[in-house]
Amino acid sequence: MSETQITTDQTQFVETKQDSNFKRLLRSFKKNKLALYSLYVIILLLLIVIFGPWITPYDPQEANYDSILEAPSWQHLAGTDEFGKDVLSRLIVGARLSLGVGVSAVLLGAVAGTILGLISGFFGKWVDRVIMRICDILFAFPDLVLAIAMVAILGPGMKNVIIAIAFFSTPSFARIVRGETLEIKERLFIEAERSIGAKKSRIILRHVFPQTISTIIVYITMNIGGAIISAASLSFLGLGASPSSPEWGAMLSASRDYIGHAFHLIFFPGLAVFITVLVLNLFGDGLRDVLDPKTRD
Amino acid sequence: MGRYIIKRIIGLIPLLLAVSFLIFIFIHLIPGDPARLMAGKDATNDEVEALRTYLGLDKPILEQYFIYMKELFQGDLGHSLRSNAPVTQLFGERFLPSLQLSILSIGWAMLIGILLGVISAVFRGRWPDYFGTITAISGISVPNFWLGLVMIQLFAVQFNIFPAGGIETWKGYVLPSFALGAGIMAMITRFTRSSLVQTLQEDFIRTARSRGLGERAIIFGHALKKSMITVLTIAGLQFGFLLGGSIVVETVFSFPGMGRLLIDSIQFRDYPVVQSLLLIFSLEFILVNLIVDILYGFFNPKIRYN
């Protein structure tokens, strides 16, 4: 037989009806009302972040010693602070800072943690043991102690707060990614890659890492809220942003001196943090349901 | 089982040694000089030097570490630079309140968390689920100092139901444990929910249904036990954290726990105290994890240690 006939039973190709992750996400968000509404609020927040400085009713930095600590009114919807600055304007401008801290700290931690987690999980053995023990130690340290120490070492300022928060969110990312990697490493397609001769670096970058992305994204959204709160807690302990900046945590911490008689001062920044973190968490939760129903840690 | 535990504990020794060294280096990296802080702003340099020598801080760092380790092996955790009280005593005074607070916080958080989680999972996608989710997530969406301050304002000042601080009576634990537990409750709710949702889709649940078991028996008798494994891990981890005290909540409620001791000691660079406390926390954390591992085996028959 000179010409072997190869069966090509391609009479009709059935498109299996699983669509891409993104379509699934949209569809499933339509079902998960909480996540959907959260997404709307997040979009609104992003708009505020982008356009904040142009939509404030007052100059957020302008002090007016004749109208300090005024309760909310039509003029000042969220009242004024101890220097007579308009609280609403400060909240609007501060969104950028607060979300900025949260996002950049978590991203930084995610990058570091992902690298560590991939290495730890993929190479195993002593590499894994060393990295995981270090993570254990970092875990065992009370977060804020770590942060206080970091800020003390690095000096005050937003940048260092970000580094500090990133630093202590790193081990949890490392753990999550390591866990995923361990599992993915055992999957058949990794073995298939090895059997076609792919190098370790290629396997990690091209095959393991893409599999962890959805988990990482979910974990990032869920951690941003935590990072915002950590930043606020650091501000509370006096270690946060520059005090005059309208970062929400800084506003909160300043306002505690007035809790007894200017409740709006602590209420509104608290509310802003609450809503932001809440929607981020709800969104992350929804995202997890879609992308990664089996996240554990 | 016993052998396993002993093995694990022996395995801890090198880890703790490494930890002690890291902690030592770490806290000495933090700028600040205890002698200077103790001497006060109007002290002259000579007076500060004298104090530093007196405190033994003029010795090279490594020597200080070896001295510390030598004492540690003799069971001495050192003395506070500041009040000269033995660290064991300081720790002893704070441990019980912290432990009680931790147990209380974890306790109610687990109780409510699991309940909400079960409700959310069972009524998945309907309003009880939304209610459970929002309640839970609210718990981790407020900074706990904010929650604390607002609760003091409300329950201590306005209604005078609970004290604003101090732990003379059991009432003093209520507000702090609420502030501390809120976040944990949220976490437990979420993990219970997602784990239960997942478990409820497993084959063995269908088997149980096929045998005519009622929903309650299925959820509590079959599904929850499996889900508890995850929940337990989370709770254990959180308990480990809690034992180290919460700086923020303890500050807000003037609660005499580990967190405040730690932060006070850090502020004064009271090295022996900080060092020993951090070491103890690491040990506690590791032990709690060990206990969780063992309980894990109890709930998960596949991981029985022998």
Next chain:
Amino acid sequence: TSGSSDEGDSTGGDGAADKSEVTIAFQENIQTMDPHNGSAGIDNSVQYAIYESMFTPDEDGELQPLLATDYEISDDGLTYTFKLRDDVTFTDGAEFNADAVKANLDRIIDSEGSLNNYKSLRDVEKVEVADDYEVEVTLNNINSQFINKIGMLRMASPDALENDIDFGEESAGTGPFVLEKWNHGDSLVATKNEDYWEEDLPKVDKVTFKPIPEDGSRIAMLKTGEADYIFPVPVNDVESLEAEDNIEVSVVESTYVNYATINTSKEPFNKKEVRQAMNYALNQEDFVKVVKNGYGIVSDSALPATNNYYAAQEPYDYDLEKAKELLADAGYEDGFSTEIWGSDSSKDKRGMQFIQQQLGEIGIDVEIKQMERGTLSDEINKPESAEDSEVEMWYVGWSSQVGDADNATNPLFSSSSFPPNGSNTAYYDNEKADKLIEEGLHAKSEEEAAEKYAELQEILWDDAPWLFTAVDEEPTAMRKGLKGIWRSADGNFYLREVEWE
């Protein structure tokens, strides 16, 4: 204001109900009960309930005899002779006499600095027992402030010192109270000294001291009756406390001066015009209003009005035009950027923000750098000389004893007090001022001292090494009916005669 909890006390803690106990809540933690090692104000105050000194201030800041009955100064001004009471015993049974005083002073002197009170006895050459109840202390230099320092040192039983007891566990003083139990960080309980040397005192059975770091909690505790006497009271809460029926707020003009040092060794602050311009640009009235919520007194000297040697100066009026002019004269018509350092407390945060806003008006762009206290102290004290110094402005405060002008000037303005040797973070270096500080300290008479210090204050005011702001008025709040407890201008409280009405 939220004054709806007036009836709250009916359910409140035992303090309000039990008239034989007093609970005092304050911010700082008690650090040590070693009577010679207290550094923070709170340590001293708590210790005064248990350990007594030879003299004690009255509410006007005048020294009154306590364990001593009188003292004399030799003509050369170098030897002090103290006459002691002869009817006092320590609670461990040891007798209070000249030997006891010598034992105490020697312990402090021998510490060479490891005990905090060493600073008070820097100039002492020797201590001698002249008689059973007479002690002679000889100085190697005249010191016009000395009585204020030695007079306030607390005396502990010589036996206790000998045996090196743990002062955190037990006490051996002569004071109206005895240490019962100290739970570090939670509370310190002191009970009545049944054998107190003065009849009828003390009038309560038990005093509890509680560090409550969070302002809001402290206030809540007073409102609910968990505490009877609290301080500091944040100035913002005074109003709401005053509105309560069963709470009384008293305001004491303190010795606490708020200011920001200006590093005179650095460009552009080495120009007097610049420093003056900054002072003209700061509205001190607004400072009091905004930062202190009205509880403060505008500074008109480097010394607080409560200091015995205070001399008022012509204030720097709020005058932006003049400020700009001066800046232009110095060559900075467009302003410049600088940094202000300060602690991480919310009080200081507010002060620095105010300064930032005010200096912004004349084009000085101030960046605020808050640091945790240990770090801050390191940053300040690391540089060994003015050239190496990095601090530009430091927002801080200074509290000194009412009668002690040396302590209020020497560590702050003397050129020998550059960090790390003192707190002259203005790196103020003026020979004439140095000389006046010296002369004030060694003055033979009150009058001479007053004269020197007045001149010093004039120079300081004009040279403006500080951005002057205000002196605190410190509110303290207590339950109605509490008597005999009071705060001095320098921040201590005294409760020998505390009682419920």
Next chain:
Amino acid sequence: MTSNPVLEIKHIKKYFKISKGWFAEKKYVKAVDDVSFSIEKGRTASIVGESGCGKSTLARLVNGLIEADSGEIVFKGNDLTHKNEAVWRTFRQPMQMIFQDPYASLSPQMKIKDLVAEPLLIHYPKMSKAEIEKIVKETLDICGIGSQHLSKYPHQFSGGQRQRIGIARALVLRPELVILDEPVSALDVSVQAQILNLLKDLQEKFDLTYLFISHDLSVIDHISDDVAVMYLGNIVEISSRDTLFESPKHPYTQALLSSVPDKDPKLKRERIILKGEIPNAANPPSGCKFHTRCPFAMNVCKEVAPVMQTLDNGTQVACHLYQENQS
């Protein structure tokens, strides 16, 4: 049989350590325990056996995915035993593997064309894009996947199609030896037939040598030239297909054959139903590992492990029943 085997396996062993921790007693699963066989060029050698008997482990050993504890792997005359990844990598082109679960063995986030191109990228880094695309298209086409599907992801295909992609991925390197680890057990009967046909066609077209692993005797019967039967890490019988199916020698082979449910309801045979369960590989029986279930077990079976020997009809068998005959 020709004398030039493509692959020769000699006394290969792989024990997996299963005890964890530093002080725990060491325990091993003897997944592959002294196995030898060889494959001639162009033939299909099959390995059949029940779950957990070590088939996949053997396949992974042969393909160098795990390292053997001892023994030899000789591929085209090259001794590959204990060689490192880099050496193995040079032999991955002529030796390819196809896996049981076609979905799990395809990296889910890659497009089909990238998946199939990847082996080329790895082994021929200098090859031009156009050339790669040409080869990819061609190979996919041979395997029955049209070029309109190049930009799709694995999840968009059905099981049979995915297995075709898996096959294309192996064939794109034009290998000589293909190891197939249960390539059709995850597929439906009708699709299974398609894939089996495809495999046969490809073998002819490219003159491939197959090492075919399966637990399904009817599939084995259909595709093999030679068959080895494995039980708990050992090969108990090797024979040509016809000999094996006509006259199985080892009691286990006999039981296995008789256990296959018959597709013809009229043909009711006497079955050998084995007692008991397949023993745990971590704790295998002594002597002949099959003695616990063997209907013919003798005393010697409990103590002495039988050695492999060749019978007159060419069958190699490891069983005491035949040992007696010989000696």
Next chain:
Amino acid sequence: MTGLLEVNNLKTAFISDDKTTQVVRGVSFAVNKGEIVGIVGESGCGKSVTSLSIMRLLKGTSGTIQDGEVRFHDQNLLDLSEQKMRKIRGNSMSMIFQDPMTSLNPVLKIGRQLMQGIMLHLKYPKEKARKYAVSMLESVGIPRAESIMNEYPHQLSGGMNQRVMIAMAMSCNPELLIADEPTTALDVTIQAQILELMKELREKQNTTILMITHDLGVVSEVCDRVIVMYAGRVVEEGKTAEVFENPKHPYTEGLIKSMPKIGQKQSRLYAIPGQVPDPANMPKGCKFAARCPHVMDICTEKEPDLIKDEEGRKHRCWLYQGEYEGGEKVDVKSSTGN
């Protein structure tokens, strides 16, 4: 002979937010007392969903029964309250599943899982239930039953677990046992043991068994009658031997031909081309038309009915619709049944 179980025109669909996909599309068949009936068909053709619908076990999925009836002892199970249904489940009708490893609760001891149902349905006190459970384990051939009671599923092998499942299902003496691919996850030698056990059950206790599988071998081995499903419908039904001997529907024919058979040397296998249509996207007309070697014009236009011919066999194919004009149309039987 009246049917113990009668399924009439059963329709089950999965509802996702944007669409409804019917996967069981009007299935009708009957099972008589004491019979072993097999259901075969390719993966995804609706076999499992049919069995789950009968047991009303779709809870926890998005599936709902849209139409039809399931008569058990002349009682329509679909009309029963959940509570009443629970009394039937595991009692007079029980089920075993494909994968014994995942179908048992991994965190509960075997004994506890067994006893739960016994205590619930037979109302035995604990001790008695325990003894009974042990005897049930013994009766399915489990050695050292006493100690197995205290073990967890992961400590047993797949075959043992499947036996536990069978013991569990048989413990309340069900009249009908539905076995959904009971041996697919098992090895051949173990499969042979389990099939033997099921035949024994029928012999000894006259248990009626509905055996779902995709393995024609299994069907021919144990079943009296076979139902062939394709794309959510019954396409052929008849005595096992007859269907194997002389398949009527081209799908059945293809299925049988495409299996490699031992001892039958073929160089190539017959392969049904193409794939099963996507249930969400069913073609018009006969669902098999696209793969059918005998396809006619009408096939792509109109779906044939399931008809019963003189020999008592049922099939759904245009090839025979003309021939058996008088044949009974099973499909159109009204839901009131006979």
